[in-house]
Amino acid sequence: MISRAHHLQDDRLFECYLAGLDGTAVDRLAAAHLAECPACAAHLRELVAFMDGLRAEADAETDAIFTPERLRIQQQQILHRLEHLGHAARVLSFPARLMGRRMARTASRIAPRWAVAAAAAGLFVGVGVGTLIDAARREAPPAAIAPIPMVVPPALAPMIVSPALTVSDPLPAADDDAFLSDLEMALSGPRNRELMPFDALTPRVQAVSSQLP
Amino acid sequence: MSDPGPVRYPASPSAPAVAAQLPERRSAPGKLADDTRLAVEIRELVERGHANEARERFSGLVAAHQRRALRVAYQYLRDGADADEAVQDAFVKVFAHIGSYREAWPFEVWFTRILINGCLDRRKARLRRDRWFVPAEEARGADEARRAFGGASDLDPEARLLARERRDRLDDAVHRLDGRQRTVFMLCHYGDCTPREVSAMTGLNESTVRVHLFRAARKLRGLLGGKP
Numbered sequence: 402m403i404s405r406a407h408h409l410q411d412d413r414l415f416e417c418y419l420a421g422l423d424g425t426a427v428d429r430l431a432a433a434h435l436a437e438c439p440a441c442a443a444h445l446r447e448l449v450a451f452m453d454g455l456r457a458e459a460d461a462e463t464d465a466i467f468t469p470e471r472l473r474i475q476q477q478q479i480l481h482r483l484e485h486l487g488h489a490a491r492v493l494s495f496p497a498r499l500m501g502r503r504m505a506r507t508a509s510r511i512a513p514r515w516a517v518a519a520a521a522a523g524l525f526v527g528v529g530v531g532t533l534i535d536a537a538r539r540e541a542p543p544a545a546i547a548p549i550p551m552v553v554p555p556a557l558a559p560m561i562v563s564p565a566l567t568v569s570d571p572l573p574a575a576d577d578d579a580f581l582s583d584l585e586m587a588l589s590g591p592r593n594r595e596l597m598p599f600d601a602l603t604p605r606v607q608a609v610s611s612q613l614p
Numbered sequence: 615m616s617d618p619g620p621v622r623y624p625a626s627p628s629a630p631a632v633a634a635q636l637p638e639r640r641s642a643p644g645k646l647a648d649d650t651r652l653a654v655e656i657r658e659l660v661e662r663g664h665a666n667e668a669r670e671r672f673s674g675l676v677a678a679h680q681r682r683a684l685r686v687a688y689q690y691l692r693d694g695a696d697a698d699e700a701v702q703d704a705f706v707k708v709f710a711h712i713g714s715y716r717e718a719w720p721f722e723v724w725f726t727r728i729l730i731n732g733c734l735d736r737r738k739a740r741l742r743r744d745r746w747f748v749p750a751e752e753a754r755g756a757d758e759a760r761r762a763f764g765g766a767s768d769l770d771p772e773a774r775l776l777a778r779e780r781r782d783r784l785d786d787a788v789h790r791l792d793g794r795q796r797t798v799f800m801l802c803h804y805g806d807c808t809p810r811e812v813s814a815m816t817g818l819n820e821s822t823v824r825v826h827l828f829r830a831a832r833k834l835r836g837l838l839g840g841k842p
Contacts, residue, residue, distance in 0.1 A: 411828070411832060412828050415824075415827075415828040415831060415832075416824070416828075419809065419824065419827070422808075423808050423809075448831075451831075451835060451838075452803070452831065455784065455803065455834070456803060456804075458777075458780060458781055458784055459685065459689060459784075459803070459804055460685070461777075462688075462781055463681075463684060463685045463688050463689075466688065466694045467681070467684045467688075467694070467697075467698075471698075472680055472681065472684075475680065475684075475698060475701065475702065476673065476676055476677065476680065478702060479676055479702050479705045479706065480669060480672075480673055480676075482702065482706050483669050483672065483705075483706060483709050484669065486706065486709065486710055487710075
């Protein structure tokens with residue numbers, strides 16, 4: 402028997418709290434003391450209230466985050482994951498159209514042996530022919546490189562510096578005035594209307610030559 | 615404050631010892647709890663190749679343990695998305711390994727052990743990640759908002775603020791507990807586990823579990839302003 406002068410220690414009170422939680426029997430001596438000692442009974446009530454408060458806080462906090470809707474969604478997600486349990490991971494082909502082409506190309510890359518032999522023969526022939534051509538070039542006397550004919554009007558020929566070549570047989574001589582008048586006629590045609598403003602700004606040969614001293 | 619490490623099973627429990635460890639508040643000694651019986655049935659269905667039926671039955675287990683599992687996971691991880699994923703992973707793992715389940719242990723003990731090991735792994739991974747990356751505060755903001763307003767929407771703003779402050783103080787106090795004290799306290803208080811079940815989950819002696827629980831409660835009372 403625990404006398405009222407010796408109150409229950411905290412650990413004994415906690416055992417009483419746990420016993421109440423588990424639904425098991427409280428220690429007989431402690432129960433008798435609690436029945437007689439209001440101070441210890443008050444301490445036990447205080448302890449129970451404190452622990453219940455902690456629990457209620459945690460429950461409220463968790464319930465606020467995990468609402469019934471979220472619980473339902475989570476259940477669905479779990480069942481969805483279970484349905485795919487044990488299945489091999491699906492590889493997404495991306496992009497599908499290109500992957501199809503790539504696969505076809507990969508299949509066509511498997512070349513038969515004759516293709517390899519033909520490629521080797523082609524390489525051999527190419528190297529042989531190249532060697533022969535090179536040898537023939539070395540044996541041949543160096544030939545004068547024909548100059549590229551360059552058409553230069555005779556009037557401009559004196560202005561061109563060497564190594565320009567003058568054409569030995571120039572184009573038929575044409576009268577400058579006739580050429581320019583032909584040009585003016587062409588410019589005045591209906592297809593060159595867009596160029597007319599530029600034409601208006603361009604001085605005429607005849608006008609310029611008349612003004613010359 | 616150190617992590618308690620993975621929860622261990624005691625080595626090969628004998629049948630009488632197991633019968634003695636069954637929780638009185640859930641089932642009588644020697645009688646299987648409902649969830650344990652359901653787990654055994656699911657295991658047999660899987661072994662017979664009836665996967666679809668097993669999945670349907672498993673949804674009952676999910677519904678029975680989901681809320682408690684989320685409460686435990688959230689208290690460990692303090693992040694809604696993390697807790698959500700941890701609980702999903704635990705259920706998937708349980709179903710994938712249901713063939714190895716033995717009714718010698720209550721299903722709740724087995725499941726909670728898997729869940730807590732997953733939570734501890736996630737905490738370690740988060741610690742490693744946080745060394746290199748800035749923690750995503752904005753992602754936790756949504757949880758904070760729900761914590762502050764979702765659960766106490768009927769309260770006035772002052773009461774909501776006070777409730778939030780109380781929760782923050784409680785979080786801080788719980789995380790200042792020693793690793794084993796915290797584990798035991800969380801399992802008993804948030805996980806609805808008896809000291810016997812916690813003993814089965816952690817491999818600690820039942821009296822040791824009671825001592826840890828008592829010390830945790832005393833420390834919390836001291837930290838939270840109650841009588842130590």
